Amino acid sequence: MAAAGNFLVGGLVGAPQTFWAPQAPVVEVDPAQLAQEAVDKMTLRGPAIGITPRPGGKGVVGMPVWMWTAKGAETYGPNSASASAGGITVTATAKVSKIVWRMGDDTTVTCNSAGTPYKRAYGKKNSPDCGHRYTQPSTREPSGKYHVTATSTWSIDWEVTGGGGETGELTELRDSDVDITVAEVQVLN
Template sequence: MTETTCVEYTDAACATLLYHPPDTADPVAPTDPAALARHALAVLRLAPPDLRLTPPPDPGDPNTLVNTPTHLWLPVGTTLAPQTSSATDRGLTVAVEARLDHVTLTTDDVPTASTDCTPADLVTGPPASPFDPPACGHVWRTTSADRPGGAFHLTVTYHWGITWTGGGRTGTLTTTTTATYDVAVRERPVTLRPDP
């Protein structure tokens, strides 16, 4: 609503009228704890665990064989401790805690494959034998010789569960981070034996 103020009178009549335009500025909104939690998560920069592959990727030499598993694992004794962060705005502080929920392995061989692994699947240490079935891993059924760069892509997606608290409220969020490996796969070598 436009307000007016008379600043000069003549014979009891208003000679000069001052107009005040309406104040259209929005009032300062209270801080949203959920939005502040998303900000705290954005600056956390989640660090994935020190995941190992057996056999390890080697760009200069094919590093696994057809029908031989590639194992993904974490060193024995690895503790997947939660990662934490916080953010503060206008006196309100929100704390977030992120825990690794599971990982998804995705490959681009044919047919494409997707496998979920729990943290318990990963904390196994190196395989006793490279031919053992992997607790978490993949088996390529064809060579990568005709693939671009001579390798398949293995994408590991880390799924994080996040809880936050602040302003008398709690909530949950989810997010993912990814890592990609190039895995060269060759045919199993054939040993020719001489005729007896």
């Protein structure tokens, strides 16, 4: 097989030279490195936060808070990409395995689903899969709001296609955040 290269003589670069080798050079390819290259081709985002009360609106202490994310390829998965080198291809597929919600009141809620979008028809019911209830108003916070952060854990499975059959796993984290206001109901006598 012929290969071309440059050589350096006395500080000068010479013209490309051709040489013959009995075999093509062996290129070592790390499948895990290719898997990371495939992941780098994907757009993996934090949750597209849906929450009641909505940012800009007001919730009430003791009322159910519903949390969810849109189920898109970039916000929940699945999302796939491939990378190739040295005669092998690695395909990686990412999907969110959990979302950890830090509610701003020292409470953490872990949801193993995308959550359920709230509808007015649900009234005062608790979320079936991803909810919270505040026990104190957000006026106790310096900003007057609760800062809510949602962290998606993207679980990524990869496999070598076209030989080897090697597999592996990777994990990526992505955050999103919003501020919400939770008020206390005032009762007059």
